[in-house]
Amino acid sequence: MTTQQNHTIPNDVSDFLLNCFARSPSWQLWLSLPLSLLFLLAMGANATLLITIWLEASLHEPMYYLLSLLSILDMVLCLTVIPKVLAIFWFDLRPISFSSCFLQMFIMNCFLAMESCTFMVMAYDCYVAICHPMRYPSIITDQFVAKAVFFILVRNVLVAVPIPFLSARLYYCGRDVIENCMCTNIPVSRLSCDDITIKHLYQFAGGWTLLGSDLILIFLSYTLIMRAVLRLKAEGAVTKALSTCSYHFILILFFSTILLVLIFTHVAKKEVSSDxxxxxxxLHHVMPAALNPIVYGVRTQEIKQGIQRLLKKGWW
Incomplete structure (x- = not known):
C-alpha cells in the first residue's frame, strides 16, 4: 500500500508518549536518584562558574568567556532534557505535545553541535597558548571570541533547523510511542508513515560533517600541542603545559566518545539491549554538564581564587 504524502491532511497524532526503558523499567528506580543529583550538580556548578566570571573583573578575558558559553550550553541542554526525564521516572508523565517534541529535538541537535564547536575553539585557544605564547594576547582577543561565538551560533543553527522541520513535516498516522526518554531524531521519524530516507541522509551527512570536522581540528590542535610540549627544554615546562590542557582533552574525549558510542549502539541495535x-x-545530556565546570573551573587557579574572593565578600 502506498504512503500518502499529502501534508494538508492533519496528523492523526497530536501528542507523543515517551517510553524510556521499555525492556528494563526497573532502571528508572535506581537511575532517578543519581540522575537528580547529577542534574543538581550540573546546574549548581555551572551557575557558580557563570556568576564568578560575571562578578570578577579579573576573569573578563577571552578564555573565561568561552567557559561561560560552555556553561550556558550545558545548562540549556540539561534543562531541556533532564526535568522531563525525572518527571517520567517519578510521576509517569510520559506525554509530550507535538510542538514541544520538535522544539526539544531542535534544541538538542543545535546545542550539542554548538558544544562540540565550542570545544574546537577552546582547543585552538589551548594550541595558541602553548605553541605561540608571545602572540596569544594579539590572537585570542575579545573580538576573536565575539567572531567565534557568532560562527558557533550561525553554523549550528542553520544546520540544525532542517532536522526538526523535516520531521514535523512528516505524516504521523497513529503510532505515538517514542522508544526513548526524549524526542531524538530517529525514534520520532520512525513513527511516520512517510518515506524518511531524505531526512536520514541529511541528518547523517550534516551530523558527521559537523562532528567530524570538529574532531579532526581538535585532534590536530592537540597533536601540535604535544609536539610543541615535547620540544620544551625548561624544567617543569612539560608538566605545566600538560596540566593546562590534559584535563581539557580528557573532557573533549569523553564528550566525543560517548556520542560515538551512542551512534554505534543505534547502528548495532540487534547486538545490544534497546535500552x-x-x-x-x-547520560550524554548530564554527565558532561556536571564534569565541565568542575574540571575547567576548579582546576583553574584564577577561578578558584575568584570564588574565594566572592565568598569573603559575602556574595554566596
Whole structure:
C-alpha cells in the first residue's frame, strides 16, 4: 500500500508518549536518584562558574568567556532534557505535545553541535597558548571570541533547523510511542508513515560533517600541542603545559566518545539491549554538564581564587 504524502491532511497524532526503558523499567528506580543529583550538580556548578566570571573583573578575558558559553550550553541542554526525564521516572508523565517534541529535538541537535564547536575553539585557544605564547594576547582577543561565538551560533543553527522541520513535516498516522526518554531524531521519524530516507541522509551527512570536522581540528590542535610540549627544554615546562590542557582533552574525549558510542549502539541495535542507547542518551545530556565546570573551573587557579574572593565578600 502506498504512503500518502499529502501534508494538508492533519496528523492523526497530536501528542507523543515517551517510553524510556521499555525492556528494563526497573532502571528508572535506581537511575532517578543519581540522575537528580547529577542534574543538581550540573546546574549548581555551572551557575557558580557563570556568576564568578560575571562578578570578577579579573576573569573578563577571552578564555573565561568561552567557559561561560560552555556553561550556558550545558545548562540549556540539561534543562531541556533532564526535568522531563525525572518527571517520567517519578510521576509517569510520559506525554509530550507535538510542538514541544520538535522544539526539544531542535534544541538538542543545535546545542550539542554548538558544544562540540565550542570545544574546537577552546582547543585552538589551548594550541595558541602553548605553541605561540608571545602572540596569544594579539590572537585570542575579545573580538576573536565575539567572531567565534557568532560562527558557533550561525553554523549550528542553520544546520540544525532542517532536522526538526523535516520531521514535523512528516505524516504521523497513529503510532505515538517514542522508544526513548526524549524526542531524538530517529525514534520520532520512525513513527511516520512517510518515506524518511531524505531526512536520514541529511541528518547523517550534516551530523558527521559537523562532528567530524570538529574532531579532526581538535585532534590536530592537540597533536601540535604535544609536539610543541615535547620540544620544551625548561624544567617543569612539560608538566605545566600538560596540566593546562590534559584535563581539557580528557573532557573533549569523553564528550566525543560517548556520542560515538551512542551512534554505534543505534547502528548495532540487534547486538545490544534497546535500552542501552536510551541510557547513553540521558547520560550524554548530564554527565558532561556536571564534569565541565568542575574540571575547567576548579582546576583553574584564577577561578578558584575568584570564588574565594566572592565568598569573603559575602556574595554566596
Amino acid at each position: 542501552m542507547p536510551v541510557l547513553l542518551n540521558v
